[in-house]
Amino acid sequence: MTFPVVGMVGGGQLARMTHEAGIPLGIRFRLLSDTPQDSAAQVVSDVVIGDYRDLDTLRDFARGCDVITFDHEHVPTEHLRALEAEGIPVRPGPDALVHAQDKGVMRAKLDAIGAPCPRHRIVADPADAAAFAAEGDGFPIILKTVRGGYDGKGVWFVRSEEDARDPFLAGVPVLAEEKVDFVRELAANVVRSPHGQAVAYPVVESRQVDGVCDTVIAPAPDLPEERALEAQRLALRIADELGVVGHLAVELFETRDGGVLVNELAMRPHNSGHWTQDGAVTSQFANHVRAVLDLPLGDPRPRARWTVMANVLGGDYPDMYQGYLHCMARDPQLKIHMYGKDVKPGRKVGHVNTYGDDLDDVLERARHAADYLRGTIVE
Template identity: 80%
Template sequence: MTFPVVGMIGGGQLARMAHDAAIPLGVRFRLLADTPQDSASLVVNDVVLGDYRDLETLRRFAAGCDVITFDHEHVPTEHLRTLLAEGVNVRPGPDALVFAQDKGLMRAKLDGIGVPCPRHRLVADPADVTRFAQEGEGFPVVLKTTRGGYDGKGVWVVKDETEAAEPFKAGVPVLAEEKVDFVRELAADVVRSPHGQAVAYPVVESVQKDGICHEVVAPAPNLSADLAAEAQALALRIAGELDITGHLAVELFETRDGRVLVNELAMRPHNSGHWSIDGAVTSQFENHIRAVLDLPLGDPRPRQPWTVMVNVLGGDYPDMYSAYLHCMARDPGLRIHMYGKDVKPGRKVGHVTVFGDDLEDVRERARHAAAYLRGDITE
């Protein structure tokens, strides 16, 4: 029996972890990466080097795959439509993925299907930003380039018209949004297959610092059962309405009046779901692989009452190996995931996960390990 080949475009840590999930499934994995030093290039056997923005490169890569999927959302939409027309299985498809690629289109689509979002509109120039602010509660407002942003890049919180000039320098449309006075950020992660089977993971609390996910707690502490169910149902409805295949992360604001508003969408494995590698019966990565192949989906339930994932960002200490050994010896229950990247300040180089039945113990252990690996603490 010949098992299928999943091709993933993009060689980052998401592809690296997806490859890990494909191995026990017996699924063959092919990678389109930028360089041999990309995180996934270091561990995947079948690597094609090339530019994901070049249609001929995409054609050659897809010829060796049963289905292609993504480590990021930046592949040109028109190229994906061409591949789909030529018979390539593209999952998620371009007509779905475009809503993760373009924030303006995403907001228009979510408005059209009645999904609650922050107040927003496309703005033409800094003066238009001022008008947008005056239509609501005034400054500050959030400005986002409609394409190309990630991990806080392409997002500005501006306090006046002068500060509003910077986003327009990128030369792409700019979306203005109200600055939501939220209690916390949540994420609802779901996976959907082509034949319509879908599963929902527990809603998690996501702690952001400087636009980068810092910590995830699964499930979100003190979240009412009703609001958790509402968030899961919302994510499942979005996945169905947009005809998404694979993993969908719906990033949410929990408001002070007990509602949820949709902040962002990601149609790929997502940082908010990394906890599931160790903390769920079936990880987001395995279920994404299952979904794009239209295999039955796995159980998303947590293994333990609490799981905490903390990202490890690079600092000024380039050699983490001695810190890595210390953390392993100090806490045998700790799970450390390193991405094979050179350590640079602020760069995601790994994450740590701890699970158990005592939230405060689990959270302290995960935070301590991440801080030690970063070099923030020495004992």
């Protein structure tokens, strides 16, 4: 029996964990990676080193694959269209993926389907950004480059016209958005297959520090059931309207009037879904593999009352392995996931998952382990 080959473009930690999820199914992986040192390139046996921005490189890579999927959203849209024209399945396809690649396209589509969004428009220069601010409640506003931003990169908190100069230096379109007075950030994670089957994970709370996800709590505490269902239905509708195949993360603002607004979209496994590795019957990674191969999707329900994911960021303590003795002895239920990355200050190098019936206890265990591995605490 011949098992299919899934081609993953991008060698980061998402590819590493997606590969891990395919191993029990006997799914073979082929990886297009920038360098042999990339997170996934360290563990996948079939690795092609090359530039995903080069169409010939993509073509050569794709010839050995049954389906192509992604660790990131940066592959040029026109290259993906070329692969599809040559009969190579690309999931999600370029018509869907462009909504995660280009924030301007995303906002236009979400407006067209009636999804709730912050007030926004494309602005031409700092003066136009100031005019946008004046059309609402004034400064501050948020400016984003329409392509290339992630983890706080390509995003500016702008307090004045003078403050708005830097976003335009890159020479790409800039999207202005109102600064939303939100209660907290939520994420609705769903997975959709080519034949239209879809599953929704519990809505989670995502806590950010300096624009980077720090902690995820599943399910979001004190979220009324009707609001959780509203967020799940919204994410499922977006996945259907955009023709998404695979995992879709819909990042949301919970507003003070009780509603939600769409902040960002990601069409790949997502940091807000890492808790599913140990906290759900079927992880986001396993369901993404199933979806791109058009296999029946797995059960997304949680295994425990609460699951908490805490990111491990690099600090001044590079030898994190030494921390395993303390962390594992202190919490035998702790799950540690490291990415094989060199430790650099502020860099995501891993995450931990904890679970249980008492949220305060689960939160404390996750935070303690992440801080100990980083070296922020020593006991």
